[in-house]
Amino acid sequence: MSGAWQQDCDSAEGRCGDEPFVYMLHVGRYGDDVTGLVVRYVNEGAPFDPRTECGCYVMQGGRATDTSVTLHIKLEADPAAPGDGPGCPAPEHPFASETCRTALSAPPCNTLRFDLSGDEDALDGRLTCDDAAADVTRRFVPARGKTRRTCLSADHCPNLPSTGDTPP
Amino acid sequence: MTRLRTLALCLAGLVFATCALAAPPLSDAERLRDGLPPGFRRPTVVIYPVLDARPLAAATPAATSAETSVFDAFVAELARHENLNVVRPGQTLQRLRARKGFAEVEVVARGKADEGQDDYKQVRLDAAVDHLAEAAALFSKLEYIYVDPRTVARAELVRGQALLEKGDGIDASIAFGRALAADPRLRLRPNYDRPECIEAFERARRAAVDTPPAPTELIRWPTDEPVSPDVYLVRSRLLPAVADRPERLEIYVVGSGGAVIPDVQALATPDAASRLAGRLWASLPFGRAVKDKKSGGEVRLDAGFAWFLFAEDGLGTGVFNNVGAQSSFFWGFARNIGLQIAFLVANSGRDSEEDLRADILTYRAFLGPGYESRVGPWRFDAHLGVEVASPGRITTTDNVYCKHVPPDERTIFAAFCPQDAISTTDRTVLVGAGLTAGASLDLVDDLYLALQVNAAEYFYQLDTTDLGRPVGGSFSLGYRFR
Structure with missing residues (x-):
C-alpha cells in the first residue's frame, strides 16, 4: 500500500477525462494507520505535470487493511488549525490557472474523502465531497518515482491564499 | 546498516580469535611420547578369538590346532599402545558370558x-x-x-x-x-x-x-552389547592360501555406530603382526583426556549470534527483535560448578507499527555461577547471577505523520507533528538478576556448539526507561581450553 499512486487516466476504467482535477496519492502505511500527501493537479495538458499542481494536502484519518484504504483531506483552510489546508506548488508556477485559483479560493467542500479498495496493482473507489458521493468511481495505479513527503512552505507561495483571507 | 556491518565484523573477529587461540594439535606419536594425562579415556578394543579357517584347505586336516602365533603377536603388538584399552581374547570370552x-x-x-x-x-x-x-x-x-x-x-x-x-x-x-x-x-x-x-x-x-563366506557375522554389532562410542570390536580370521593369495590374517573392526574397518595382512610379509597392528592403531581414535571433575579448571570461550526481546514493554510499541553478537567465558572451578561471564551487543529492529523511530543499541553483561553436567558429548548448564544492561537512546511516537515525514521536511504542516508527539529517552543503565540455561555439543577435538537461552529482571534503573525483562537466546561456536 505504501508508495505513490496516481489517478488512472489511460485506461477505460480510469475515466478522468471529464474531471477538472486529478489526484496523486503519496502513501505511507504504518500498521493500520496511513498518512502521506494528496497532490491535486489541474486536468489540463499532460496529466500530473508539476506545472499544473494545484494544492498539496496532508492525509488525515487514514486507515488501511490489506485490501483497502480510507482517508480524507481538508480542502478548506481552518483558521483554528494552523498548518491545515492546502500546501504549495512549485514557486515558478504559482497557481497560474484560473481553474486552480477558483478551486483554492472557493473549495467545493470542506473535506474530500477517499474510500479505495483493491490490490497492489490498482485501487478503485469513490471520492466523497463532504457527504455527497461523487457519481463516478476513480481508479489509482502505482506511479513511478519517489514518494513525496512534503509540500513547499508558505514562504515559497506568494499567491497562496492565506488562511481566512478573501481570495483575489 | 553500518551498525549491523560493524556487528558482523565483530562477530567474525571473535570467531577467528577463538580458532586462532587454539593450540596447534600434537601428533598421536607425540602425545604418547609426552605421556597420557591422568584420567585419560582410552578407547576399548575388544579382540575376539581368531577363527582359523586354514584347515579348510586340507581334505584331511591335522587333528590338532595349527599355531596362531601371528595373531598372538598382533594382539601383543596392539596392546603395546598405551592409549588403547585392549581386551584380549580370553577376557573377551568372559565378557561374552557376562552379558x-x-x-x-x-x-x-x-x-x-x-x-x-x-x-x-x-x-x-x-x-x-x-x-x-x-x-x-x-x-x-x-x-x-x-x-x-x-x-x-x-x-x-x-x-x-x-x-x-x-x-x-x-x-x-x-x-x-x-x-x-x-x-x-x-x-x-x-x-x-x-x-x-x-x-x-x-x-x-x-x-x-x-x-570365504560373506562375513556378516564378523561385521555386526551384537544386540546384547551396550552401545558406546569408545568401544570397538575386532573380529579376525586366518585364511588359507589359494592359487593367487597367500595365507593371510583378515580383521574387521566394528564400531557401535555401524562403522566397519576391514583390513587384511599376508602372513608371509616380514613383521606382518606389527604392520597390521600399526595400521589398526592409526585408524582408531586416540582417546581423550577427561578432566578430573574434582579439580575443575576447565575454561571455555565461545562467540556467536544472539537474539532477544524485551518482554516488559512500557513503550507501547509492541515487541521488537534485538539481534547481535554474544561472547561467553566459562570457568569450571569445581566439580559441576562454573562461572559464566557473557557480553552481548545487539541492535534493535522495529515494531510492527513502526512506533520505534530509531534503532536501539543495547549492551548487556552477565556474571553468575551455575551448575554444569555432562552426558556423553552433551553438556548442560544453568547459571544465575547479576546482569547489567544499557539500552541506547529510545525515540518513539504513535503519530503517524511524525513517522512518515523526516524532521527536516516538516517545513509546512508542522502542526501535524507537534513536539510532544515524539518521546525520547537517553541511554541508561539497568541492573538486575539474570538467568541462563544452555546445552552444548562437542564437535571435534575441543570445539563445541552451544545453544543458550537467557532472561533477566531489572531492579535498578539509573534513569527511568520503559524497557525490561529481556528474554532471548544465543547460538555460538566455542573452544575448550585445558
Whole structure:
C-alpha cells in the first residue's frame, strides 16, 4: 500500500477525462494507520505535470487493511488549525490557472474523502465531497518515482491564499 | 546498516580469535611420547578369538590346532599402545558370558540343538530343521561360535544333512558353510555318513576355501552389547592360501555406530603382526583426556549470534527483535560448578507499527555461577547471577505523520507533528538478576556448539526507561581450553 499512486487516466476504467482535477496519492502505511500527501493537479495538458499542481494536502484519518484504504483531506483552510489546508506548488508556477485559483479560493467542500479498495496493482473507489458521493468511481495505479513527503512552505507561495483571507 | 556491518565484523573477529587461540594439535606419536594425562579415556578394543579357517584347505586336516602365533603377536603388538584399552581374547570370552541373559539363552539354544539332533536321528526331518534353525539363531545372537565352536558346527552340520535329505541342496550348502566357519576341521566320515552328504559337504568346503563366506557375522554389532562410542570390536580370521593369495590374517573392526574397518595382512610379509597392528592403531581414535571433575579448571570461550526481546514493554510499541553478537567465558572451578561471564551487543529492529523511530543499541553483561553436567558429548548448564544492561537512546511516537515525514521536511504542516508527539529517552543503565540455561555439543577435538537461552529482571534503573525483562537466546561456536 505504501508508495505513490496516481489517478488512472489511460485506461477505460480510469475515466478522468471529464474531471477538472486529478489526484496523486503519496502513501505511507504504518500498521493500520496511513498518512502521506494528496497532490491535486489541474486536468489540463499532460496529466500530473508539476506545472499544473494545484494544492498539496496532508492525509488525515487514514486507515488501511490489506485490501483497502480510507482517508480524507481538508480542502478548506481552518483558521483554528494552523498548518491545515492546502500546501504549495512549485514557486515558478504559482497557481497560474484560473481553474486552480477558483478551486483554492472557493473549495467545493470542506473535506474530500477517499474510500479505495483493491490490490497492489490498482485501487478503485469513490471520492466523497463532504457527504455527497461523487457519481463516478476513480481508479489509482502505482506511479513511478519517489514518494513525496512534503509540500513547499508558505514562504515559497506568494499567491497562496492565506488562511481566512478573501481570495483575489 | 553500518551498525549491523560493524556487528558482523565483530562477530567474525571473535570467531577467528577463538580458532586462532587454539593450540596447534600434537601428533598421536607425540602425545604418547609426552605421556597420557591422568584420567585419560582410552578407547576399548575388544579382540575376539581368531577363527582359523586354514584347515579348510586340507581334505584331511591335522587333528590338532595349527599355531596362531601371528595373531598372538598382533594382539601383543596392539596392546603395546598405551592409549588403547585392549581386551584380549580370553577376557573377551568372559565378557561374552557376562552379558545379560547369556546363561538363560545358552540353555535354551543348547536344548534346541539337542532336540533337533534327536529329531534327525528319529528321521523327523521337518522338526529337526526347525529346531536346529532356532538353535542357530540363538547361537548367532550369543556369538557362540567363539564360546563353543564345535557345538555350533555340529548343529549346523546336522541341519545341513537334514535339509539335504529333504531335497533342499541350496540351504544345505549354506548350513555346511556355517558349520565349517565354526569348525574348519570338521569332516564327514566315509562309510559312515551318506555319500551324497559327503559330496555336498566337500563341495561346500572347497567353495569356502576359494571364496570365504560373506562375513556378516564378523561385521555386526551384537544386540546384547551396550552401545558406546569408545568401544570397538575386532573380529579376525586366518585364511588359507589359494592359487593367487597367500595365507593371510583378515580383521574387521566394528564400531557401535555401524562403522566397519576391514583390513587384511599376508602372513608371509616380514613383521606382518606389527604392520597390521600399526595400521589398526592409526585408524582408531586416540582417546581423550577427561578432566578430573574434582579439580575443575576447565575454561571455555565461545562467540556467536544472539537474539532477544524485551518482554516488559512500557513503550507501547509492541515487541521488537534485538539481534547481535554474544561472547561467553566459562570457568569450571569445581566439580559441576562454573562461572559464566557473557557480553552481548545487539541492535534493535522495529515494531510492527513502526512506533520505534530509531534503532536501539543495547549492551548487556552477565556474571553468575551455575551448575554444569555432562552426558556423553552433551553438556548442560544453568547459571544465575547479576546482569547489567544499557539500552541506547529510545525515540518513539504513535503519530503517524511524525513517522512518515523526516524532521527536516516538516517545513509546512508542522502542526501535524507537534513536539510532544515524539518521546525520547537517553541511554541508561539497568541492573538486575539474570538467568541462563544452555546445552552444548562437542564437535571435534575441543570445539563445541552451544545453544543458550537467557532472561533477566531489572531492579535498578539509573534513569527511568520503559524497557525490561529481556528474554532471548544465543547460538555460538566455542573452544575448550585445558
